[in-house]
Amino acid sequence: MTNDTWGQVREELIKRVGKNNYTTWIEPLRLSHLRNGVASFEVPTTFFGDWVSRNFADHIRGQLAVAGSPVERVEFTVGAAAERSAATKPAARPAAKAGRARVNGTDEVSGAQLEQRFTFDNFVVGKPNELAHAAARRVAEGGPVTFNPLFLYGGVGLGKTHLMHAIAHELKVSRPDLHVLYLSAEQFMYRFVQALRDRQIMDFKELFRSVDVLMVDDVQFIAGKDSTQEEFFHTFNALVDQNKQIVISADRAPGEIKDLEERIRSRLQCGLVVDLHPTDYELRLGILQSKLEHYSNQYRGLTLAPGVLEFLAHRITTNVRVLEGALMRLFAFASLVGREINLDLVQECLSDILRSSEKRLTIEEIQRKVAEHYNVRLSDMIGPKRLRTIARPRQVAMYLSKQMTSRSLPEIGRRFGGRDHTTIMHGIRKIEELMTGDGQLADDVQLLKRLLQS
Ligand code: ADP
Numbered sequence: 001m002t003n004d005t006w007g008q009v010r011e012e013l014i015k016r017v018g019k020n021n022y023t024t025w026i027e028p029l030r031l032s033h034l035r036n037g038v039a040s041f042e043v044p045t046t047f048f049g050d051w052v053s054r055n056f057a058d059h060i061r062g063q064l065a066v067a068g069s070p071v072e073r074v075e076f077t078v079g080a081a082a083e084r085s086a087a088t089k090p091a092a093r094p095a096a097k098a099g100r101a102r103v104n105g106t107d108e109v110s111g112a113q114l115e116q117r118f119t120f121d122n123f124v125v126g127k128p129n130e131l132a133h134a135a136a137r138r139v140a141e142g143g144p145v146t147f148n149p150l151f152l153y154g155g156v157g158l159g160k161t162h163l164m165h166a167i168a169h170e171l172k173v174s175r176p177d178l179h180v181l182y183l184s185a186e187q188f189m190y191r192f193v194q195a196l197r198d199r200q201i202m203d204f205k206e207l208f209r210s211v212d213v214l215m216v217d218d219v220q221f222i223a224g225k226d227s228t229q230e231e232f233f234h235t236f237n238a239l240v241d242q243n244k245q246i247v248i249s250a251d252r253a254p255g256e257i258k259d260l261e262e263r264i265r266s267r268l269q270c271g272l273v274v275d276l277h278p279t280d281y282e283l284r285l286g287i288l289q290s291k292l293e294h295y296s297n298q299y300r301g302l303t304l305a306p307g308v309l310e311f312l313a314h315r316i317t318t319n320v321r322v323l324e325g326a327l328m329r330l331f332a333f334a335s336l337v338g339r340e341i342n343l344d345l346v347q348e349c350l351s352d353i354l355r356s357s358e359k360r361l362t363i364e365e366i367q368r369k370v371a372e373h374y375n376v377r378l379s380d381m382i383g384p385k386r387l388r389t390i391a392r393p394r395q396v397a398m399y400l401s402k403q404m405t406s407r408s409l410p411e412i413g414r415r416f417g418g419r420d421h422t423t424i425m426h427g428i429r430k431i432e433e434l435m436t437g438d439g440q441l442a443d444d445v446q447l448l449k450r451l452l453q454s
Pocket residue numbers: 118122123124125129154155156157158159160161162163287320321324
């Protein structure tokens with residue numbers, strides 16, 4: 001195949017993978033050779049190669065075949081030339097370029113767009129989130145850095161992103177002199193890769209090291225992505241060394257994020273780690289009431305029957321986003337049909353949400369999560385093995401089945417390979433007993449519960 005053919009193949013790939021993917025991932029590929037059924041490409045980093053291999057290799061092979069150069073395999077090797085020039089070239093870059101990536105005190109240019117309604121004023125505080133809220137408030141004062149990083153974690157829709165945006169909004173007012181940068185871990189990676197591709201890694205480093213407050217959302221995303229983790233780690237250290245504030249969020253505690261480098265994990269744990277707990281009834285009701293004020297202004301003339309908010313707070317327990325969506329839909333629907341919002345309307349309009357929130361956790365799901373957590377086979381959950389490394393997770397699953405479902409002991413026994421209900425009872429007792437003395441086990445059970453609830 002000539003480079004012309006590769007040119008044609010690339011044209012075709014734009015259509016297949018989309019312009020954005022193409023510019024980010026395909027365009028930077030350098031075809032180094034094509035022989036013995038292997039097409040070999042040069043890539044800037046191992047990570048880059050892994051990503052392309054995982055996501056686009058089939059497209060590339062497909063299009064090569066169409067162009068009359070079928071191959072069995074595509075491989076990616078890190079191009080020494082590419083890497084070296086990525087590292088040294090920026091030293092010689094024109095001065096203007098350095099300024100281009102600069103940001104003047106706001107987030108719009110380089111960070112993610114902030115959601116206007118994610119302010120502290122709009123954040124309802126309750127028992128489950130009071131610590132996280134207090135810590136976020138502290139950071140938003142922009143005073144001396146007392147804990148670094150602030151690590152916020154919790155399940156989906158519990159307010160992590162809301163709190164981070166609130167910090168950014170508040171800092172704009174209290175400390176307009178500070179350069180605050182908020183972005184998701186995914187955007188961090190995307191920019192990093194883009195900088196590699198454009199040979200602007202020095203600009204990238206400079207930009208990130210020049211911020212005063214860095215907030216990275218959903219950091220679990222970079223787990224397993226080696227070069228991004230590496231860069232993140234360096235950025236992180238550089239900022240901590242300069243005593244700049246960092247705020248991180250994730251869907252689980254640092255210790256629970258798999259494939260995260262140990263040194264990153266331990267650095268993340270150095271600051272203040274706070275947990276947003278699942279919402280309780282009072283908090284959900286509070287959130288609904290605060291939203292209600294907003295909607296009553298928007299939809300004047302609509303009335304709300306007593307008991308509706310309580311019903312929703314009671315029934316929709318999964319996440320705040322769903323709760324908000326439910327209320328929004330109710331108002332929109334009621335204004336459309338010109339009816340009062342009462343429990344009948346709720347049933348009519350929200351049947352799908354109510355049904356899905358009714359969906360019960362199954363014993364099978366519990367077994368699967370527990371097996372995954374302890375790295376044992378799902379079949380061992382049901383099987384006869386008595387080894388402690390298997391029996392203990394099995395007992396944890398029994399305990400959680402009793403706690404989190406409404407199944408009776410004999411029913412649980414049946415789902416654990418036809419065990420007798422006394423065996424189940426014994427397993428549950430064992431776990432209860434162990435948890436009082438064994439912090440690790442108690443933590444495991446807590447974590448599993450949270451994972452199963454989300
Ligand atoms: P996460 O980032 O934890 O997944 P978000 O911050 O995106 O969750 O929150 C999901 C939605 O729920 C947002 O619309 C947010 O405004 C709302 N929300 C979550 N917690 C609260 C709260 N305590 N008070 C008011 N709104 C909240």
